[in-house]
Amino acid sequence: IAGITQAPTSQILAAGRRMTLRCTQDMRHNAMYWYRQDLGLGLRLIHYSNTAGTTGKGEVPDGYSVSRANTDDFPLTLASAVPSQTSVYFCASSEMSSGGTDTQYFGPGTRLTVL
Amino acid sequence: GQNIDQPTEMTATEGAIVQINCTYQTSGFNGLFWYQQHAGEAPTFLSYNVLDGLEEKGRFSSFLSRSKGYSYLLLKELQMKDSASYLCAVTDSDYKLSFGAGTTVTVRA
Numbered sequence: 001i002a003g004i005t006q007a008p009t010s011q012i013l014a015a016g017r018r019m020t021l022r023c024t025q026d027m028r029h030n031a032m033y034w035y036r037q038d039l040g041l042g043l044r045l046i047h048y049s050n051t052a053g054t055t056g057k058g059e060v061p062d063g064y065s066v067s068r069a070n071t072d073d074f075p076l077t078l079a080s081a082v083p084s085q086t087s088v089y090f091c092a093s094s095e096m097s098s099g100g101t102d103t104q105y106f107g108p109g110t111r112l113t114v115l
Numbered sequence: 116g117q118n119i120d121q122p123t124e125m126t127a128t129e130g131a132i133v134q135i136n137c138t139y140q141t142s143g144f145n146g147l148f149w150y151q152q153h154a155g156e157a158p159t160f161l162s163y164n165v166l167d168g169l170e171e172k173g174r175f176s177s178f179l180s181r182s183k184g185y186s187y188l189l190l191k192e193l194q195m196k197d198s199a200s201y202l203c204a205v206t207d208s209d210y211k212l213s214f215g216a217g218t219t220v221t222v223r224a
Contacts, residue, residue, distance in 0.1 A: 033212075041216060043202070044214070048211065058211070059213075090157060103148070103163065105160070106158050108156070109156075109157055
């Protein structure tokens, strides 16, 4: 069982370029999330999806877009990367069942550097 | 907005006990999580509290007081492998997680 996979593991990107970070889960979880983690700031929610076909904005959505065409995949796109988007990006998923604790499980992360 | 505070760093000796405090002010409350994150790795789930009181899981325990907006994570019989960051996170009224900045625990021999 892989759980959650992310690709690429790391990437160096020129400012202005378009980039898609990939996230796939095999746990059949309903909800998926994208976070960025910056030193001293903790994890901040970028976008989320409670179920396939729906998405929502988190705390820091500007400059990012997502789609959720099916249950397993939740790609994050940077349309025109800027240096302030240099960060470690984590994808997470949760069951999102009523009455449960709805624990989130995290992928291994993508380290992105925008120059 | 959400406000979650925890100390930046703590150091303790192998075999000792360390208590990591977390205070929060959030719009609604649907539970508090503690995650462990080793350097360069993903956060992994440690504990969940939604009712007041103590939850014990082996060497790790987590306490919650909803009226005080306060939680702590207690690590007993510290081992070198416990050196990591510990993240406090609160689920708000929309069931979204807000994270504190994390507490880096260093265990010394």
